[in-house]
Amino acid sequence: MLARTHKAEAAKTATQLFKQYDTDNSGFIERKEWLQIWKALFSDGGTLSKAHLKLARIELERADTDGDGRVSFNEFIEWMRALGMYA
Ligand SMILES: [Ca+2]
Numbered sequence: 001m002l003a004r005t006h007k008a009e010a011a012k013t014a015t016q017l018f019k020q021y022d023t024d025n026s027g028f029i030e031r032k033e034w035l036q037i038w039k040a041l042f043s044d045g046g047t048l049s050k051a052h053l054k055l056a057r058i059e060l061e062r063a064d065t066d067g068d069g070r071v072s073f074n075e076f077i078e079w080m081r082a083l084g085m086y087a
Pocket of ligand 1: 063064065066067068069070071072075
């Protein structure tokens, strides 16, 4: 039961995160929005370092499994799962 609750909570968090980052509500996290995530995580509101920019690009490629250049909700979930952030 506990595990199930935890999973539901994780799904809720992932949904909230996705909505938060999909700022234009397109249902996809576009490259521009994706970079905003990395800025929020690593730059303290400024610009990203080259290393973090590279990391953001690598992770986008990893998350974007169908290669259309943007991250769908399912791709986002799979990406979080691969990182161990989503059970
Ligand atoms: Ca995609």
